[in-house]
Every structure is written in C-alpha cells, then in structure tokens.
Amino acid sequence: MKALEHDHVFLGADHLRNERRIWLVIALTTVMMVAEIAAGTVYGSMALVADGWHMSTHASALLISALAYLFARRQARNPRFTFGTGKLGDLAGFASAIVLALVALLMAWESLLRLSNPVPIGFAQAIAVAVIGLAVNLASAWLLAGGGHAAHGHHAHHHGHDAHHALTHHGHDAHGQHAHDNGHSSHGDHAHHGEAGDNNIRAAYLHVMADALTSVLAIAALTLGSLYGWLWLDPIMGIVGGLVIANWSWSLLKSSGGVLLDVMPEGETLPGEIRQAIETEEDRITDLHIWQVGPGHHAAIVAVISSQPREPAFYKGRLSALQELAHVTVEVTRAA
Missing domain, CATH: 1.20.1510.10 (Cation efflux protein transmembrane domain)
Known part of the structure; x- marks a missing residue:
C-alpha cells in the first residue's frame, strides 16, 4: 500500500x-x-x-x-x-x-x-x-x-521533476478492478511549450x-x-x-x-498530445478532462474504450513523455 x-x-x-x-x-x-x-x-x-x-x-x-x-x-x-x-x-x-x-x-x-x-x-x-x-x-x-x-x-x-512531482495513474480495467500506479515520468529534458x-x-x-x-x-x-x-x-x-x-x-x-475555472488556454497543445499518445486503431479516448493544479502541473482524467483493453499502467507508459502531467486518472472500458 x-x-x-x-x-x-x-x-x-x-x-x-x-x-x-x-x-x-x-x-x-x-x-x-x-x-x-x-x-x-x-x-x-x-x-x-x-x-x-x-x-x-x-x-x-x-x-x-x-x-x-x-x-x-x-x-x-x-x-x-x-x-x-x-x-x-x-x-x-x-x-x-x-x-x-x-x-x-x-x-x-x-x-x-x-x-x-x-x-x-x-x-x-x-x-x-x-x-x-x-x-x-x-x-x-x-x-x-x-x-x-x-x-x-x-x-x-521546467526540466525534470522533484520527488513530489510523481506521475500518478489510477484507473479501472475492463473487469471493474482498481489499479493504482505511481512513478516518475522518464521524459529527460523534454519541456512542454504550452506550460x-x-x-x-x-x-x-x-x-x-x-x-x-x-x-x-x-x-x-x-x-x-x-x-x-x-x-x-x-x-x-x-x-x-x-x-x-x-x-x-x-x-x-x-x-x-x-x-x-479550469479553462484550457487557447493554443494549449496538451489535449492533442494526450490523444496522439493514447489513440490507436484499437484504443479511442471517449472522455478527456485536463486542468491545471499548479504552475507547470496538470491533472487529467482519460476515459479509454478499447477492443483489446490493457492495464492502466500500459496507458500511463504512453503518457510518460508528457512532463506537465502530474496527476492522471485512467478509466478503461472494453468495446462492445
């Protein structure tokens, strides 16, 4: 725990x-x-x-x-x-x-x-x-x-994360089980230009x-x-x-x-980058919420529907390059 x-x-x-x-x-x-x-x-x-x-x-x-x-x-x-x-x-x-x-x-x-x-x-x-x-x-x-x-x-x-800037993913898999994953994103020196x-x-x-x-x-x-x-x-x-x-x-x-008021500023590229990182032929984002929780830190809720659902940790891996994401919740649903 x-x-x-x-x-x-x-x-x-x-x-x-x-x-x-x-x-x-x-x-x-x-x-x-x-x-x-x-x-x-x-x-x-x-x-x-x-x-x-x-x-x-x-x-x-x-x-x-x-x-x-x-x-x-x-x-x-x-x-x-x-x-x-x-x-x-x-x-x-x-x-x-x-x-x-x-x-x-x-x-x-x-x-x-x-x-x-x-x-x-x-x-x-x-x-x-x-x-x-x-x-x-x-x-x-x-x-x-x-x-x-x-x-x-x-x-x-900002480059790099302090210990408290862990990238956190919490989600549900297709069978209703809860999965928590917490770790650092391995983005190296990547800096998000919309920060x-x-x-x-x-x-x-x-x-x-x-x-x-x-x-x-x-x-x-x-x-x-x-x-x-x-x-x-x-x-x-x-x-x-x-x-x-x-x-x-x-x-x-x-x-x-x-x-x-949790408004995404005009020209903010983070929503597009999240979609680009997650979406494939099997995986589609059905709901996406992003808001700023502090200077340079964003939280996101990502709802994914997939014909071949994976663990939330898998989708976390796809998002690990996005430095601004400090707290992420992933929900995965199996496509009918």
Whole structure:
C-alpha cells in the first residue's frame, strides 16, 4: 500500500525563490515608505507624505502574493486540499488583478478631477519624489524579474521533476478492478511549450511595473510642465497610465481566472498530445478532462474504450513523455 500512496504537492519549481523575492521587495518598499512619510512630515512636504502612503497600498498589494506563497507552502501536504495548494497563486493573482484595476480607475478619476480643477504643482519637489519612486520600482522589478519567466508574461519551462512531482495513474480495467500506479515520468529534458506561468509572481511584477510606469509618466509630465507651463499634461498622463494599467489588469484577470475555472488556454497543445499518445486503431479516448493544479502541473482524467483493453499502467507508459502531467486518472472500458 505504501508504494502506491502519493502526495499532491503541485507547487511551481521556483516557489520558494519567488516567495523570498517578494518579501525582499516588500521590505524595500516598506523602508522607502517610512522614509518618505518621515521626511515629508519633518520638511513639511505634502508630495513626499502622499507618495509614502501610496507606497503603503503598493506594499499591501504585494503582501497578497507573499502570503499566498507562504500559505500554499505550509498547507501543501494538507489532505483537505484534494489537489494540493498549487492554485493558491492563481487566486492571489486574481485578487491582485482586481486591486490593479481599482488603482487604474482611481488614477483615471483623480486625473479627470485635476483636469477640471487644476492645482498648483511644486515641480522640483514632485519630480524628486517621482525619481525616488522610479528607482525603488526598478530595483523591485529587477528582483522579481529573476523570479520566473512568467513575470514577463512568457511561458515558464521546467526540466525534470522533484520527488513530489510523481506521475500518478489510477484507473479501472475492463473487469471493474482498481489499479493504482505511481512513478516518475522518464521524459529527460523534454519541456512542454504550452506550460503555464506563475500568475502570483506575475501579479507582483505587474504591480511594480504599474508603479514604475506611473513614475515615468509623472517625470515626463512634470518636466514638460515646468518647462512650458503645461499643467494639463500631468492629468493627461494619469489617464494614459490608468488605461495601460487597466489593460494589464484585464490580461491578468483572464489568465488567473481561466486557471481557477479550469479553462484550457487557447493554443494549449496538451489535449492533442494526450490523444496522439493514447489513440490507436484499437484504443479511442471517449472522455478527456485536463486542468491545471499548479504552475507547470496538470491533472487529467482519460476515459479509454478499447477492443483489446490493457492495464492502466500500459496507458500511463504512453503518457510518460508528457512532463506537465502530474496527476492522471485512467478509466478503461472494453468495446462492445
């Protein structure tokens, strides 16, 4: 029995490293936030105090990602999570995307108010604050960019499996007997090109990039405003920034929401590869369900009808080259 039992730990390959990077970014942001609020209070600078409190909302948004990594890691072997805690990152990414959308709306609304009621701007001070903010955000982006290819919206490719990434097949043979098989897939260095990225690290990265974009647009608007007296440029840049951030938010909502609802992304080749590996003249797949259970890990239920049914372990062998399949259930039925 022991040999047939297995765990359901489907965390991303860079889980711990990503978690550490986000905590580092939170520490950096918090130090900067405290420094700005303190300096603003001492020197009577409203711009510094306002940016300090803005950074606190930024840090709390990053906290969503950090706590999701921490909880997913600590609860990874909790049997109440039937398919492990790998999807917690997508839940956190979805929540972060909503926060990002609210930030975009607030930016655009504030900018519209400024357009209708212009206020005097202390250009030198505001530019200094924006430059400090940009420096902190670029340092944060640099830290997070190394935390996984998904930060850039690309697909992450992982080679090899850890001990807990066993390829598991559980199925019924033609006579109703149960068969459990558990082992590693011998795929060597094969990397599946449709592998989904980590939406949690991507969410943190997008928060940092949204803040960096805001700083860049603010520096441009304030510099031109101070040179030519274009006070209207600052709120216009705010609206532009809001629209760009809203677009990033929508992209993150779609990808993380898709994982939560078990939607196969467009262009995903895994269903076709499973059919290609299993189907022959004797064997046909009658039902196929595939869903993501963590970054780079998919579960599948494969129902096979065959004129010459074999043990589920036989079909497991056919699927062993597909690295992304971390948990598979095979059901075999004899054709009439």
